[in-house]
Amino acid sequence: MTRPDPAVRRFVLVAIWLPVALVAVGLVVQLVALPQLPSTVAVHWNAAGEANGFASAWTQPLMTVLFGLGLPLLMALTSLAGLRRGDRGPTYRLMGASAAAVSALVTVGLTGTLVMQAGLDDASQAPTVWVPLVASLVAGAVVGVGAWLLQPRTDSVDAATRPAAPLALAPSERVLWIRTISMSTGAAVAIVAAVLLLAVGAVVAWVTGSEPAIAWLLTAVAVILLFFAATTLAFHVRVDDTGLHVVSVLGIPRFHVPLADVASAARVTVNPMGEFGGWGVRIAPSGRRFGIVLRTGEALEATRRNGRRFVVTVDDAETAAALLEALVQRAGARS
Amino acid sequence: MLVRIDPESDAPLFAQIAASVRADAAAGRLRAGDRLPAARDIASALSVNVHTVLHAYQDLRDEGLVELRRGRGAVVTTQAEALQHLHHDIQDLVARARAAGLSPDALAALVKEAGRAEPKEHR
Numbered sequence: 001m002t003r004p005d006p007a008v009r010r011f012v013l014v015a016i017w018l019p020v021a022l023v024a025v026g027l028v029v030q031l032v033a034l035p036q037l038p039s040t041v042a043v044h045w046n047a048a049g050e051a052n053g054f055a056s057a058w059t060q061p062l063m064t065v066l067f068g069l070g071l072p073l074l075m076a077l078t079s080l081a082g083l084r085r086g087d088r089g090p091t092y093r094l095m096g097a098s099a100a101a102v103s104a105l106v107t108v109g110l111t112g113t114l115v116m117q118a119g120l121d122d123a124s125q126a127p128t129v130w131v132p133l134v135a136s137l138v139a140g141a142v143v144g145v146g147a148w149l150l151q152p153r154t155d156s157v158d159a160a161t162r163p164a165a166p167l168a169l170a171p172s173e174r175v176l177w178i179r180t181i182s183m184s185t186g187a188a189v190a191i192v193a194a195v196l197l198l199a200v201g202a203v204v205a206w207v208t209g210s211e212p213a214i215a216w217l218l219t220a221v222a223v224i225l226l227f228f229a230a231t232t233l234a235f236h237v238r239v240d241d242t243g244l245h246v247v248s249v250l251g252i253p254r255f256h257v258p259l260a261d262v263a264s265a266a267r268v269t270v271n272p273m274g275e276f277g278g279w280g281v282r283i284a285p286s287g288r289r290f291g292i293v294l295r296t297g298e299a300l301e302a303t304r305r306n307g308r309r310f311v312v313t314v315d316d317a318e319t320a321a322a323l324l325e326a327l328v329q330r331a332g333a334r335s
Numbered sequence: 336m337l338v339r340i341d342p343e344s345d346a347p348l349f350a351q352i353a354a355s356v357r358a359d360a361a362a363g364r365l366r367a368g369d370r371l372p373a374a375r376d377i378a379s380a381l382s383v384n385v386h387t388v389l390h391a392y393q394d395l396r397d398e399g400l401v402e403l404r405r406g407r408g409a410v411v412t413t414q415a416e417a418l419q420h421l422h423h424d425i426q427d428l429v430a431r432a433r434a435a436g437l438s439p440d441a442l443a444a445l446v447k448e449a450g451r452a453e454p455k456e457h458r
Contacts, residue, residue: 172343173341174341174381174383175338175339178336236372238380240380
């Protein structure tokens with residue numbers, strides 16, 4: 001068996017094994033401290049640094065695993081498939097570094113706030129949060145930068161786009177290309193997992209009686225995410241005399257690139273993670289490329305007159321690009 | 336799928352739409368089980384009457400390429416696979432006819448004539 005190349009090995013190291021190790025150490029420290037803690041501990045502090053939210057002591061290790069390990073693993077697993085397939089790019093490196101940083105931030109923060117309450121009779125005497133807060137921010141930053149540097153530099157494969165060969169069109173001909181796209185199973189599973197994780201977080205927040213504002217926030221985010229997941233699962237893509245339309249099967253959201261705004265069209269191959277940092281309705285890190293990216297592979301790319309690019313992953317993009325290119329050229333010849 | 340009509344052509348619009356769908360199936364752009372877009376969506380995008388599109392869909396149903404189901408719209412049948420199998424032969428035939436100076440229309444007339452001469456054919 002050949003060893004995977006450094007980009008993949010280092011990514012697995014910083015985004016999976018490092019969080020596992022951090023959370024394991026944090027858990028050991030928390031469990032050792034648990035007998036000396038009051039049964040109810042402070043879990044929330046106000047802006048002045050005074051404790052104002054309380055929960056059972058045992059919820060702290062649970063939260064540490066849920067957020068210190070759960071979030072990084074979710075981030076790692078959504079990226080790993082693309083990396084293993086050969087995708088590269090700074091987005092993956094950033095994702096690996098972020099996973100490590102989140103884990104360090106959560107673990108140090110939760111462990112620090114718990115351990116500083118050891119030996120107290122009552123959680124209301126909990127000291128101010130500043131020391132663990134600053135420690136967790138520093139830990140997150142240091143681990144994040146370290147994880148970034150530990151991974152090799154790679155460039156994303158952004159193939160030069162060549163406009164499609166236009167379809168032969170008669171001057172009076174009316175043409176329509178239409179196709180429906182839906183999200184891949186893997187991506188749909190990742191989205192559903194994220195929604196579930198937030199939903200679990202919201203339920204835990206409600207049940208453990210933490211700050212209502214936090215519970216409401218988690219609930220709201222879960223509902224919004226659910227809405228976005230539902231509206232980005234499938235789209236109708238249409239090319240006709242008026243340009244390129246991409247409309248969710250639910251009716252909204254809808255996107256339109258007017259024909260007069262299209263400079264050229266091409267069939268491209270998209271790596272969602274490497275080029276857009278994920279799936280769904282995305283803006284590429286460069287800011288000049290907008291994508292409705294539901295899967296890896298074939299996509300239609302329309303370059304606007306201002307140089308910005310609009311991408312939608314869709315089968316038979318070759319035909320769509322050829323038609324769009326032909327319509328643009330015909331409109332140009334008429335005016 | 337790709338639908339193209341030319342109002343200046345002699346062929347009626349519904350026949351042109353049906354021909355487009357047939358060509359889509361032959362080219363593999365439509366497969367068995369695919370659902371055709373709603374007739375009114377095609378009609379509005381091509382600025383034609385919705386009945387023109389429905390007329391095309393009904394002709395395709397009579398031919399056996401699509402099934403019209405209430406609530407499900409027009410669904411492509413396994414006949415699409417048969418068309419796809421013929422795709423290369425047809426392309427080949429057209430290329431050879433063109434090389435021999437024969438127009439696609441003349442070739443189509445010959446194919447039709449050959450079909451009529453074949454006694455086992457029922458259409």
